[in-house]
Amino acid sequence: MIQEILGRVSGGHDLAMSEMAQTIGSIMEGEWQEEQIALLLTGLSAKGETVDEIAGAASAMRKHMTKIPTSKTGLLDTCGTGGDGSETFNISTAAAIVTASAGVTVAKHGNRSVTSRSGSADVL
Structure with a gap:
């Protein structure tokens, strides 16, 4: 999966929201090396990030965040x-x-x- 994603992004192809969510999720699980992450981020920056890619990344990060319980609203x-x-x-x-x-x-x-x-x- 990693090489396929890197090839697509470095070739200027956009990722679907679900693909980006899966990619960021696997990065956060420690499945990617630092060099691979650097290549991904460089490729995304070079082609320009899409709304779907940003939304997919945010979705994956939310799944990995530490939730802090609170009764307060409007924080x-x-x-x-x-x-x-x-x-x-x-x-x-x-x-x-x-x-x-x-x-x-x-x-x-x-x-x-x-x-x-x-x-x-x-x-x-």
Whole structure:
């Protein structure tokens, strides 16, 4: 399956939503090597990701996410993306604090800085 998917994507062919979901699911299960993942992501970027591919990837990731039980509704998540290499300021944590002070329930998560000046964990 891996070589077939890599061949199709590197050839500029789009994947169906179900194919992308299966692909990302198998990546998250540890079935792909880092080099294969890099080839997949490079191929997707080169041809341009489709709505179906993004939706399929999101669907697979949701199946693997850690669900946090809560009785709250209307939660706001202000996770930053990081990794832009621009040494930018961590604005998502400041936005979470301002939003929470206005009465919104915020689910804030994050990590230490990798490429920027500060990650959410560094700020908190």
